[in-house]
Amino acid sequence: MSHTVERHPDHPEIITVNMGPSHPATHGVLRIVLELDGEYVVKAVPHLGYLHRGMEKIAENRTYLQFIPYTDRMDYLSPLAANVGFALAVEELLGVKVPPRQDVIRVMCCELARIGSHLLWLGTHALDLGAATVFFHTFKDREWHYDLVEDLTGARLTTSFSRVGGSARDVTKEWVGKLREFVDAMPKRVDEFETLLTSNTIWLERTQNVGSITAEQAISWGMTGPPLRATGVEYDVRKARPYCGYENYEFDVPTGTNGDVYDRYLVRIEEMRQSCRILDQAIRNLPDGPWYIDDPKIFLPTKKKVLTSMEELIHQFMIVTEGFECPAGEVYHSTEVPKGELGFYVVSTGGKSPYRLRIRSPSFNNLATLPLLVEGRLVADVIATIASLDPVMGEVDR
Amino acid sequence: MEDGKQAIDTLRSRFAEAVVSDGEYRGQHWAVIRRDALIDVCEWLRDAPECAYDLLLDVTALHWPDDAEPFEVVYHLYSRERNDRLRLKTRAGADGSVPSVTSVWDAANWNERETYDMFGIRFEGHPDLRRILMPEEYTDHPLRKEFPLFRG
Numbered sequence: 226m227s228h229t230v231e232r233h234p235d236h237p238e239i240i241t242v243n244m245g246p247s248h249p250a251t252h253g254v255l256r257i258v259l260e261l262d263g264e265y266v267v268k269a270v271p272h273l274g275y276l277h278r279g280m281e282k283i284a285e286n287r288t289y290l291q292f293i294p295y296t297d298r299m300d301y302l303s304p305l306a307a308n309v310g311f312a313l314a315v316e317e318l319l320g321v322k323v324p325p326r327q328d329v330i331r332v333m334c335c336e337l338a339r340i341g342s343h344l345l346w347l348g349t350h351a352l353d354l355g356a357a358t359v360f361f362h363t364f365k366d367r368e369w370h371y372d373l374v375e376d377l378t379g380a381r382l383t384t385s386f387s388r389v390g391g392s393a394r395d396v397t398k399e400w401v402g403k404l405r406e407f408v409d410a411m412p413k414r415v416d417e418f419e420t421l422l423t424s425n426t427i428w429l430e431r432t433q434n435v436g437s438i439t440a441e442q443a444i445s446w447g448m449t450g451p452p453l454r455a456t457g458v459e460y461d462v463r464k465a466r467p468y469c470g471y472e473n474y475e476f477d478v479p480t481g482t483n484g485d486v487y488d489r490y491l492v493r494i495e496e497m498r499q500s501c502r503i504l505d506q507a508i509r510n511l512p513d514g515p516w517y518i519d520d521p522k523i524f525l526p527t528k529k530k531v532l533t534s535m536e537e538l539i540h541q542f543m544i545v546t547e548g549f550e551c552p553a554g555e556v557y558h559s560t561e562v563p564k565g566e567l568g569f570y571v572v573s574t575g576g577k578s579p580y581r582l583r584i585r586s587p588s589f590n591n592l593a594t595l596p597l598l599v600e601g602r603l604v605a606d607v608i609a610t611i612a613s614l615d616p617v618m619g620e621v622d623r
Numbered sequence: 624m625e626d627g628k629q630a631i632d633t634l635r636s637r638f639a640e641a642v643v644s645d646g647e648y649r650g651q652h653w654a655v656i657r658r659d660a661l662i663d664v665c666e667w668l669r670d671a672p673e674c675a676y677d678l679l680l681d682v683t684a685l686h687w688p689d690d691a692e693p694f695e696v697v698y699h700l701y702s703r704e705r706n707d708r709l710r711l712k713t714r715a716g717a718d719g720s721v722p723s724v725t726s727v728w729d730a731a732n733w734n735e736r737e738t739y740d741m742f743g744i745r746f747e748g749h750p751d752l753r754r755i756l757m758p759e760e761y762t763d764h765p766l767r768k769e770f771p772l773f774r775g
Contacts, residue, residue, distance in 0.1 A: 274756035281741075284766055286772040317649060444677050444703075445731025458703070460678075465691050554648035557699055557710065559680075568680060569701065581766075585681040585699070593733040622756060 239267055250353045250608045253618030264603050269596045274620040284582035288548025289315045291388055297383045299621040302345050303338035306562040308387035313468055313570035314558035316388045318551055326516040327391055328470045332507045336500040342563035343369040343493045350612035354431050358420050362474050363556050366414055373437045375406060390524035391517025401508055408504045415497050432487035436598040436610030439484060447590040450565025451492045452614055456484030463559035474503050476588040548577035564588050564615060584623055588616040627652035627709035630674050634669040638664055653710035658721050661713050667729045671744035676709060682734035684742045686770045692746050696721050715744050741766035
């Protein structure tokens with residue numbers, strides 16, 4: 226089912242259509258100017274920036290800790306993962322390493338965020354293509370995931386959970402018990418989602434050989450995450466450059482073969498199961514012991530100590546009002562967030578704010594391939610392709 | 624881990640003239656490349672089996688307002704084959720121009736557009752050098768250091 230269009234010189238009836246910026250199927254404020262020849266896309270030009278808040282500029286005027294809430298607002302579908310990525314980058318700059326218990330807490334955050342993000346992607350992707358039932362199922366489980374996030378952080382969306390050198394608080398036994406229930410139930414739920422779509426003829430017609438990209442093209446365009454792995458390239462930061470002790474977990478990196486919308490679907494479906502596998506190991510192997518670094522100049526002292534010790538009170542005051550000093554230097558640190566490789570390039574000339582903070586967002590680079598994927602195809606395929614790239618504009622525009 | 628060290632050593636022996644300086648922090652190595660050699664160096668880094676940097680992760684810039692050539696363009700490369708990262712830097716000329724690497728990696732397309740938008744650096748040979756995040760009629764380049772953090 227391959228459609229391509231050749232522009233006939235006798236038929237110049239090309240019309241220009243604005244898709245977005247406010248359109249339910251563009252998943253945020255993405256605007257695409259489409260030149261259409263009937264049902265076929267001749268040219269697609271994405272226009273970005275509707276959600277640009279100048280985060281990289283803002284960072285130059287904030288202490289490192291003050292920037293954590295901004296990371297919530299990048300990929301607002303998996304803020305926990307971005308919190309962790311930023312904290313790791315600053316820790317790399319400082320040259321500190323968190324204790325094993327915090328590593329496991331962070332793995333829990335990252336994988337819970339991945340499941341939550343993929344649940345939203347699956348529901349809206351299916352809804353875009355007319356399969357409304359899936360949406361209700363995934364959003365039911367997404368609520369469950371949000372209950373866990375809320376229990377852990379006190380917020381559903383703006384989690385701001387990680388800290389440089391630790392996290393806002395420790396995980397409790399009760400919470401881990403609730404996470405256990407979720408992890409045990411989810412694989413069966415994923416099986417149920419699959420019964421609705423994986424062999425569904427309409428779904429196959431709409432997704433197979435649609436929005437295809439080859440491995441060579443994907444690499445050249447800097448694609449990462451599930452869209453890259455759907456082409457058969459097995460690049461996952463968790464495996465290639467492990468952080469938070471990911472090298473100690475047993476999990477597979479699912480890959481596809483055709484690099485089309487359907488393979489991206491299969492990859493993300495399997496990733497949810499693998500995330501459950503990782504979470505299961507994390508729960509079983511959660512060590513006791515400290516969950517933050519023993520450095521009161523970087524990590525906020527506990528409230529009890531602040532109220533009883535003058536020195537700790539001063540440390541708290543200094544961290545909150547002025548922030549901590551970072552040495553001069555520059556690091557690039559990246560993590561595998563649900564969308565792909567999220568990198569932070571932090572340049573410090575010393576002092577309490579970064580000289581420059583560059584955010585390498587996976588959605589930005591993945592979305593850059595959109596014209597390549599949809600030009601010459603049906604306009605309906607644009608909808609399927611955007612959903613399968615799973616861009617989140619908060620992260621694209623920053 | 625010593626990211627990029629081996630590549631910089633081979634780069635120095637292959638393009639002795641092109642490497643201005645290099646540096647390291649926390650095991651991450653970078654090389655400063657002369658901008659007239661940038662394209663040759665990048666093509667070699669991508670194609671030579673001992674380098675194989677097939678993934679261009681990011682293009683961005685740093686603004687050092689006190690320098691004669693104030694704009695430093697920074698490239699982050701990754702080799703899947705060797706699981707190695709490399710940071711390249713090059714100075715844009717006093718007129719703010721630097722060759723575009725879009726001919727080497729397609730990923731440079733949007734990243735260079737963003738760098739142009741934010742810093743005003745012109746990438747010579749870019750197929751479509753337009754603003755990407757700010758409106759087309761906008762006149763400033765917000766990530767330059769002289770752009771105020773607060774207006775008013």
